[in-house]
Structure formats: C-alpha cells, structure tokens
Amino acid sequence: MKLTDLLFLSSLKQVPQFTLLVLALLLSPFAHSAQDQQQAEQELQELKQVINQLQKQLAENRSQQTDTEKAIQAIDVKLSAVSKELRETQLKISNNKKELNQLQKQKTEKNILKEKQRKQLSSQLRSAYIAGQEEYIKLLLNQEDPAKISRMLQYYRYLNQARIRDIDALQKTLEELQQVEEKINATTLQLTELEAQQKQQVDQQLSLKSQQTQALQDLKKEYQNQNSRLAQLRKDEQELQAIISSLQKTLEEFAPKQSLKGLAQYKNKLNWPVKGTIQHRFGSNKFANKVKWNGIVINAESGKNVQAIHNGQVVFADWLRGFGLMVIIDHGQGYLSLYGQNESLLKSTGDWVEAGEPVATVGRSGGTTEPGLYFEIRYKGKPQNPVNWIK
Incomplete structure (x- = not known):
C-alpha cells in the first residue's frame, strides 16, 4: 500500500483509532521473509503519519459534540473501566x-x-x-x-x-x-x-x-426537535459506515492471504451473541420512517457476557457516538460482526477470539435508555439480517 493510497483514509471525517490493528496485521504471519518484514515496517512508519492525522480529525469531530453527548461519552468510558475492574x-x-x-x-x-x-x-x-x-x-x-x-x-x-x-x-x-x-x-x-x-x-x-441515567434524560430533551434527531441519527450512521469502509479497505490491503474463512457456510448455524428477546428487528423503522435498523437490538440483563458468534480478530474496540462502546470482529472474506451499546469491553483491537468467547458485557452506552445489545452482521460493508445467520 502506497502513502498516496493511505492518504485517502485521511479524507474520511469519521475514522476509528486502529493503530494496534495495523500493527497486528503488519507483524502477522503474512510477512514471512525479512524483506516482507522490512517493507511492513516501512509501511507502518508511513501509516503512522496518516494515523496521527486521523486521530486529530477524530478528536476534532468529537469536539463538535454537544456537552451532553460529551458527558455521556465520558460516563460510558468511566463506567466501562469500573465495570471491567469489578469483573x-x-x-x-x-x-x-x-x-x-x-x-x-x-x-x-x-x-x-x-x-x-x-x-x-x-x-x-x-x-x-x-x-x-x-x-x-x-x-x-x-x-x-x-x-x-x-x-x-x-x-x-x-x-x-x-x-x-x-x-x-x-x-x-x-x-x-x-x-x-x-x-x-x-x-x-x-x-x-x-x-x-x-x-x-x-x-x-x-x-x-445514576449519572448515565441523568445524562440520557438531558439528551432526550435535546432531541425533542425531530429534525435535529434525524440529522444526528444519519450522522451516526455515516460515521459507522465510514469506519467500516476504512476497516474493509485496510483489511483488504494488509491481509489478502488471511486464513479466516468468513461466515458464508455458517448461515443459520451461529449461536446468539447473548440470550434475550429481540426489541428491534432488522429493517424495522428506527425513526420517523426515514431511518431503518441495520441490525437488531436484543434485550438482555446489564452485565451479561456478549459472546463472539464466530472466531476472528477484533478490529475495533472503542466508543462510538450513537452506538456506545462497540466491538467489531473481522471473520474474513468481507464478513464483520458488530456488538454495540456495551457496558464494558473485554477485548482490545488486534485480539484474536474464538466462537463463544466473551468480548464485552451488556449495557446501555451511547445514549440508549434500556440495557441490551445492538448486533449487526455486515458483508463487504453491507448490512445483513442477523436473524438469518443465527440458529
């Protein structure tokens, strides 16, 4: 990957911090020879410059949040740390x-x-x-x-x-x-x-x-204007899509020979990431008949383990506006699974996980009022109905 190609990433307004991801991929078994290793290190140095720009852009985007949104993010992150320590x-x-x-x-x-x-x-x-x-x-x-x-x-x-x-x-x-x-x-x-x-x-x-509940009530008051709420939801979706597009491009460039086989052969065979009832279904109305759910929301008890549906590598583990504490797992061949609204994250970017392994705990981060899991499956960036993959 050339630096000119990487600069494309800097044009995105919403891109996650994925330094560890790239490091893990570049230093993975795919770089077999000393020459490959040297080239990987050179690319990593070039990439670091781009990442610094992306981090500044991400910080700038988050600085544009309202005080209530900033408060929610701060509380979610603190709660995640405390919950993990408690665990x-x-x-x-x-x-x-x-x-x-x-x-x-x-x-x-x-x-x-x-x-x-x-x-x-x-x-x-x-x-x-x-x-x-x-x-x-x-x-x-x-x-x-x-x-x-x-x-x-x-x-x-x-x-x-x-x-x-x-x-x-x-x-x-x-x-x-x-x-x-x-x-x-x-x-x-x-x-x-x-x-x-x-x-x-x-x-x-x-x-x-308790602070989280108060912040959510404040946010609800801010969203009384439907137009502002609709704009915010669309902005959240765009941010997530930008992140996924960035991850997909990075994975395709740096891991063309990865051993992960994807999810195609596991349709209707995967286990639920958490046990519970579906509150919101894929494709159902999310807001004012103008925004649809790209995944499902599973009602579950706060603190319960969220399990990986299949083996893969964690490529994102961070707080994301509108989705809270989010884990994204790459399963190979263009398949990603997303787990949002978590109370705490148990894995970090670059970690390899097995099917059924806990990756997070159920919560209500990101501005949701009730504990549950937001769950998506994507193929080459496009949302898939998760129910079709779960047995």
Whole structure:
C-alpha cells in the first residue's frame, strides 16, 4: 500500500483509532521473509503519519459534540473501566474462595493425619515404657544363646528407628499444618481486602449508572426537535459506515492471504451473541420512517457476557457516538460482526477470539435508555439480517 493510497483514509471525517490493528496485521504471519518484514515496517512508519492525522480529525469531530453527548461519552468510558475492574475483582474473589476451600480441606486432612500419627507414636512409646526395660534386662541376663541376643538387639534397633521415623513424620505434618494455616490467614486477609475493594467498585458503578441515567434524560430533551434527531441519527450512521469502509479497505490491503474463512457456510448455524428477546428487528423503522435498523437490538440483563458468534480478530474496540462502546470482529472474506451499546469491553483491537468467547458485557452506552445489545452482521460493508445467520 502506497502513502498516496493511505492518504485517502485521511479524507474520511469519521475514522476509528486502529493503530494496534495495523500493527497486528503488519507483524502477522503474512510477512514471512525479512524483506516482507522490512517493507511492513516501512509501511507502518508511513501509516503512522496518516494515523496521527486521523486521530486529530477524530478528536476534532468529537469536539463538535454537544456537552451532553460529551458527558455521556465520558460516563460510558468511566463506567466501562469500573465495570471491567469489578469483573476482575469478582474473579479474584471467586478464585480466592476456591483456594481457601482447598486450604481448609488440606488443613482438615493434616489434622486427621496428625492425630493418627500422635496416637500411633503414643501407643508405641507406652508399650516401650511398660515392656521394653523388662525385656531388655532379661535379654542381658540370658547369656546362653548369643544368636538370640544378636537378633533381639537388632529388633530393638529397628524398633527405635521406626519410632524416630514416626517422630520425624509427625514433625513434618506439624510443619505442613503450620504452613497451611499461614496460607489460610494470608488468603483470608486478601479476600477481605478484595471484598472491600469490590464494595467500592459497586458503589462507584452505581453512581456512574445514576449519572448515565441523568445524562440520557438531558439528551432526550435535546432531541425533542425531530429534525435535529434525524440529522444526528444519519450522522451516526455515516460515521459507522465510514469506519467500516476504512476497516474493509485496510483489511483488504494488509491481509489478502488471511486464513479466516468468513461466515458464508455458517448461515443459520451461529449461536446468539447473548440470550434475550429481540426489541428491534432488522429493517424495522428506527425513526420517523426515514431511518431503518441495520441490525437488531436484543434485550438482555446489564452485565451479561456478549459472546463472539464466530472466531476472528477484533478490529475495533472503542466508543462510538450513537452506538456506545462497540466491538467489531473481522471473520474474513468481507464478513464483520458488530456488538454495540456495551457496558464494558473485554477485548482490545488486534485480539484474536474464538466462537463463544466473551468480548464485552451488556449495557446501555451511547445514549440508549434500556440495557441490551445492538448486533449487526455486515458483508463487504453491507448490512445483513442477523436473524438469518443465527440458529
């Protein structure tokens, strides 16, 4: 790809930040030889100049948003970060509880072993005290059978060695038990700290959601004028289309030999990205019979996992006006799947994902009032009815 070709991208008014995408593609297995690698690095340097221009243009476009739209974006991004941190904290708490259960189990087993060893050793010592000295004196007084004396001495020697081994085993058990108890104390302390952290994150999340609700009410007031609302919706659609066109061109230029096989053979075979009811269907009226839905909206509980419908590579993961926190996955051969309105993003640009792998969590970012997932499938930039692809 020549720099003159890349400059075409800078003419777009709405283009996402996809530095990591290009880096991932240029440094991918498609660049096999050292010459290919050198050329890829040269192209990357040229591309960086264009990307800087695109980032400035993107920042300029976002600066033209209303104060309410800026507030919604800021809240959505903060909420995404907090929700992701909360998710990670909850995972750590779950792992700590599992570890604590295992440690408690080990402690119980060690205590049972300790008592068994103590009883066994106590019994041996008691027997030795009662009978040992008398038998040993009789042995010394019996001088008629030297062979028997030798065997009896050997027997007592083995018996003493066995007792020493039992004592050592008990000592080892006591040391292991102490180590387990120390781990239990450390894990319990960590769990307490994590739970306190979780409470703070939950409180922060609730506060941000409250701010989000207020911002959405303010936005609704701004959109009372139908003409301004229609203009905004069309502008949002144009921005998304510009992003998709840019991604498609980039993928075609930089990944002509990609191994992804597309979705053509998976029609009516793919799983739903999230379980729920369809609130808005593909092609139905979105606003004033002048804007149609290019995808579907699935009502779902806030925070639920949004799963990739098929394997592919994340080529966009960012906030987009009108669509909120958006993930776009390239499945190859011109097929893209889009997941919008998310509460948090679990993947970054350049990540490879498998079918069914969580890529985001359900939310209501981007100015939507109810939690749900906005879901699209596109082929060579054109919207497809997602229902035709889902089994």
